[in-house]
Amino acid sequence: ETGVTQSPTHLIKTRGQQVTLRCSSQSGHNTVSWYQQALGQGPQFIFQYYREEENGRGNFPPRFSGLQFPNYSSELNVNALELDDSALYLCASSTAGRLAEAFFGQGTRLTVV
Protein backbone atom coordinates (compact mmCIF):
# COMPACT_ATOMS: atom_id res chain seq x y z
CA GLU A 1 0.00 0.00 0.00
CA THR A 2 1.38 3.36 -1.05
CA GLY A 3 -0.35 5.76 1.33
CA VAL A 4 -1.89 7.69 -1.56
CA THR A 5 -5.66 7.67 -1.26
CA GLN A 6 -8.24 8.76 -3.81
CA SER A 7 -11.94 9.41 -3.44
CA PRO A 8 -14.43 8.44 -4.54
CA THR A 9 -13.49 5.05 -6.00
CA HIS A 10 -16.31 5.07 -8.54
CA LEU A 11 -18.85 7.58 -9.74
CA ILE A 12 -21.28 8.07 -12.56
CA LYS A 13 -22.04 11.48 -14.02
CA THR A 14 -24.20 12.81 -16.82
CA ARG A 15 -22.77 14.55 -19.85
CA GLY A 16 -22.47 18.30 -19.21
CA GLN A 17 -22.11 17.95 -15.46
CA GLN A 18 -19.08 18.87 -13.38
CA VAL A 19 -17.03 16.51 -11.19
CA THR A 20 -14.42 16.85 -8.45
CA LEU A 21 -11.97 14.07 -7.66
CA ARG A 22 -9.77 14.09 -4.57
CA CYS A 23 -6.32 12.82 -3.70
CA SER A 24 -4.42 12.67 -0.43
CA SER A 25 -0.70 12.44 -1.01
CA GLN A 26 1.71 10.21 0.87
CA SER A 27 3.17 11.70 4.03
CA GLY A 28 6.22 13.83 3.21
CA HIS A 29 5.34 14.24 -0.47
CA ASN A 30 4.81 17.77 -1.80
CA THR A 31 4.04 17.03 -5.46
CA VAL A 32 0.85 15.59 -6.92
CA SER A 33 0.33 14.55 -10.52
CA TRP A 34 -2.91 13.51 -12.20
CA TYR A 35 -3.27 11.00 -15.02
CA GLN A 36 -6.18 9.88 -17.17
CA GLN A 37 -6.26 6.23 -18.21
CA ALA A 38 -8.86 5.39 -20.83
CA LEU A 39 -9.89 1.77 -21.19
CA GLY A 40 -7.15 -0.29 -22.81
CA GLN A 41 -4.69 2.63 -22.87
CA GLY A 42 -1.69 3.75 -20.87
CA PRO A 43 -2.08 6.64 -18.43
CA GLN A 44 -1.79 10.14 -19.90
CA PHE A 45 -0.38 13.06 -17.91
CA ILE A 46 -2.98 15.76 -17.16
CA PHE A 47 -1.05 18.13 -14.90
CA GLN A 48 1.19 18.36 -11.85
CA TYR A 49 1.01 20.51 -8.74
CA TYR A 50 4.09 21.43 -6.72
CA ARG A 51 3.80 23.60 -3.60
CA GLU A 52 0.25 24.61 -4.51
CA GLU A 53 1.07 25.79 -8.03
CA GLU A 54 0.62 24.11 -11.39
CA ASN A 55 4.00 22.74 -12.47
CA GLY A 56 3.36 21.49 -15.98
CA ARG A 57 0.36 20.41 -17.99
CA GLY A 58 -0.32 17.79 -20.62
CA ASN A 59 -2.51 18.08 -23.69
CA PHE A 60 -5.83 18.54 -21.92
CA PRO A 61 -8.37 21.36 -22.39
CA PRO A 62 -8.91 24.10 -19.79
CA ARG A 63 -12.07 22.44 -18.51
CA PHE A 64 -9.65 20.15 -16.66
CA SER A 65 -8.42 22.14 -13.68
CA GLY A 66 -6.86 21.43 -10.34
CA LEU A 67 -5.92 22.64 -6.92
CA GLN A 68 -3.35 21.72 -4.33
CA PHE A 69 -3.87 22.57 -0.67
CA PRO A 70 -1.34 23.50 2.05
CA ASN A 71 -1.35 19.90 3.29
CA TYR A 72 -0.41 18.87 -0.30
CA SER A 73 -3.68 17.07 -0.97
CA SER A 74 -5.17 17.83 -4.36
CA GLU A 75 -8.38 18.06 -6.38
CA LEU A 76 -9.04 17.47 -10.04
CA ASN A 77 -12.07 19.27 -11.45
CA VAL A 78 -13.61 18.54 -14.80
CA ASN A 79 -16.33 20.83 -16.18
CA ALA A 80 -18.80 20.17 -18.99
CA LEU A 81 -18.22 16.43 -18.91
CA GLU A 82 -18.09 14.58 -22.22
CA LEU A 83 -18.57 10.87 -22.88
CA ASP A 84 -14.85 10.57 -23.72
CA ASP A 85 -13.97 11.70 -20.20
CA SER A 86 -14.97 8.24 -18.99
CA ALA A 87 -11.74 6.78 -17.64
CA LEU A 88 -9.73 5.79 -14.60
CA TYR A 89 -8.19 8.88 -13.04
CA LEU A 90 -4.96 8.23 -11.21
CA CYS A 91 -3.23 10.45 -8.72
CA ALA A 92 0.48 10.12 -8.00
CA SER A 93 2.48 11.79 -5.26
CA SER A 94 6.22 12.32 -5.12
CA THR A 95 8.95 14.31 -3.42
CA ALA A 96 10.94 17.16 -4.88
CA GLY A 97 14.28 16.26 -6.37
CA ARG A 98 15.71 14.69 -9.47
CA LEU A 99 15.44 11.12 -8.30
CA ALA A 100 11.82 11.29 -7.20
CA GLU A 101 9.54 8.38 -7.99
CA ALA A 102 5.81 8.54 -8.15
CA PHE A 103 3.53 6.54 -5.85
CA PHE A 104 0.08 5.95 -7.30
CA GLY A 105 -3.31 5.76 -5.68
CA GLN A 106 -5.93 3.19 -6.58
CA GLY A 107 -7.72 5.56 -8.91
CA THR A 108 -11.23 6.90 -9.41
CA ARG A 109 -13.32 5.24 -12.09
CA LEU A 110 -15.46 7.92 -13.75
CA THR A 111 -18.28 6.94 -16.06
CA VAL A 112 -20.02 9.65 -18.07
CA VAL A 113 -23.43 8.71 -19.48
Next chain:
Amino acid sequence: AQSVTQLDSQVPVFEEAPVELRCNYSSSVSVYLFWYVQYPNQGLQLLLKYLSGSTLVKGINGFEAEFNKSQTSFHLRKPSVHISDTAEYFCAVSAVMIYNQGGKLIFGQGTELSVKP
Protein backbone atom coordinates in the same frame (compact mmCIF):
# COMPACT_ATOMS: atom_id res chain seq x y z
CA ALA B 1 9.52 15.24 -26.06
CA GLN B 2 9.54 11.59 -25.12
CA SER B 3 7.58 8.62 -26.41
CA VAL B 4 7.32 4.98 -25.42
CA THR B 5 6.42 1.99 -27.58
CA GLN B 6 5.54 -1.35 -26.08
CA LEU B 7 5.98 -3.77 -28.91
CA ASP B 8 3.48 -6.41 -27.80
CA SER B 9 -0.07 -5.66 -26.71
CA GLN B 10 -0.64 -9.19 -25.42
CA VAL B 11 1.79 -11.87 -24.30
CA PRO B 12 0.38 -15.31 -23.44
CA VAL B 13 2.77 -17.67 -21.66
CA PHE B 14 2.60 -20.90 -19.71
CA GLU B 15 3.35 -21.02 -16.02
CA GLU B 16 7.06 -21.47 -15.14
CA ALA B 17 8.13 -20.37 -18.64
CA PRO B 18 10.39 -17.33 -19.14
CA VAL B 19 8.93 -14.09 -20.46
CA GLU B 20 10.18 -10.87 -22.01
CA LEU B 21 8.07 -7.74 -22.41
CA ARG B 22 9.58 -5.33 -24.87
CA CYS B 23 9.82 -1.56 -24.55
CA ASN B 24 11.46 1.00 -26.80
CA TYR B 25 11.61 4.72 -26.13
CA SER B 26 12.45 7.90 -27.97
CA SER B 27 13.87 11.01 -26.35
CA SER B 28 16.15 13.92 -27.22
CA VAL B 29 17.31 14.16 -23.59
CA SER B 30 18.45 11.68 -20.99
CA VAL B 31 15.64 9.78 -19.31
CA TYR B 32 14.80 7.70 -16.31
CA LEU B 33 13.01 4.44 -17.14
CA PHE B 34 10.35 2.57 -15.21
CA TRP B 35 8.19 -0.52 -15.36
CA TYR B 36 4.83 -0.52 -13.56
CA VAL B 37 2.33 -3.33 -13.05
CA GLN B 38 -1.43 -2.86 -12.86
CA TYR B 39 -3.73 -5.58 -11.54
CA PRO B 40 -7.43 -5.43 -12.47
CA ASN B 41 -9.27 -2.47 -10.97
CA GLN B 42 -6.16 -1.24 -9.18
CA GLY B 43 -3.63 1.56 -9.47
CA LEU B 44 -0.04 1.26 -10.64
CA GLN B 45 2.70 -0.45 -8.66
CA LEU B 46 6.36 0.21 -9.40
CA LEU B 47 8.25 -2.95 -10.43
CA LEU B 48 11.65 -1.43 -11.05
CA LYS B 49 13.43 1.68 -12.27
CA TYR B 50 16.63 2.70 -14.02
CA LEU B 51 18.10 6.02 -12.91
CA SER B 52 21.83 5.55 -13.56
CA GLY B 53 24.66 3.09 -13.06
CA SER B 54 24.36 -0.60 -13.85
CA THR B 55 22.24 -1.23 -16.89
CA LEU B 56 20.76 -4.41 -15.38
CA VAL B 57 18.10 -3.50 -12.87
CA LYS B 58 16.42 -5.93 -10.51
CA GLY B 59 12.95 -5.29 -9.17
CA ILE B 60 10.24 -6.87 -7.11
CA ASN B 61 8.60 -10.24 -7.71
CA GLY B 62 11.68 -11.62 -9.53
CA PHE B 63 11.52 -9.19 -12.47
CA GLU B 64 14.55 -7.55 -14.02
CA ALA B 65 15.15 -5.19 -16.92
CA GLU B 66 18.14 -4.15 -19.00
CA PHE B 67 18.71 -0.62 -20.24
CA ASN B 68 20.26 -0.53 -23.71
CA LYS B 69 21.09 3.04 -24.65
CA SER B 70 22.23 2.29 -28.20
CA GLN B 71 18.99 0.47 -28.99
CA THR B 72 16.88 2.81 -26.79
CA SER B 73 15.27 -0.21 -25.17
CA PHE B 74 14.31 -1.26 -21.67
CA HIS B 75 12.95 -4.81 -21.91
CA LEU B 76 11.44 -6.51 -18.86
CA ARG B 77 12.23 -10.16 -18.14
CA LYS B 78 11.35 -12.89 -15.69
CA PRO B 79 12.94 -16.36 -15.85
CA SER B 80 9.88 -18.22 -14.55
CA VAL B 81 6.39 -16.72 -14.36
CA HIS B 82 3.54 -17.57 -12.00
CA ILE B 83 -0.21 -17.38 -12.44
CA SER B 84 -0.16 -14.39 -10.09
CA ASP B 85 1.94 -12.42 -12.61
CA THR B 86 -1.12 -12.08 -14.85
CA ALA B 87 -1.61 -8.32 -15.15
CA GLU B 88 -1.06 -5.28 -17.37
CA TYR B 89 2.52 -4.01 -17.53
CA PHE B 90 3.45 -0.45 -18.45
CA CYS B 91 6.81 0.92 -19.47
CA ALA B 92 7.34 4.62 -18.71
CA VAL B 93 9.97 7.33 -19.10
CA SER B 94 10.65 10.58 -17.32
CA ALA B 95 13.03 13.24 -18.59
CA VAL B 96 16.07 13.90 -16.44
CA MET B 97 15.79 17.54 -15.39
CA ILE B 98 17.16 19.72 -12.67
CA TYR B 99 14.00 20.34 -10.71
CA ASN B 100 11.26 18.06 -9.47
CA GLN B 101 10.00 16.01 -12.37
CA GLY B 102 9.21 12.85 -10.50
CA GLY B 103 5.57 12.74 -11.44
CA LYS B 104 5.79 13.50 -15.15
CA LEU B 105 5.76 10.08 -16.66
CA ILE B 106 5.16 9.19 -20.30
CA PHE B 107 3.63 5.73 -20.55
CA GLY B 108 3.45 3.12 -23.26
CA GLN B 109 0.16 1.52 -24.26
CA GLY B 110 0.69 -1.46 -21.99
CA THR B 111 1.30 -5.18 -22.43
CA GLU B 112 -1.22 -7.65 -21.11
CA LEU B 113 0.62 -10.65 -19.67
CA SER B 114 -1.55 -13.73 -19.42
CA VAL B 115 -0.04 -16.71 -17.59
CA LYS B 116 -1.76 -20.02 -18.25
CA PRO B 117 -1.48 -23.19 -16.17
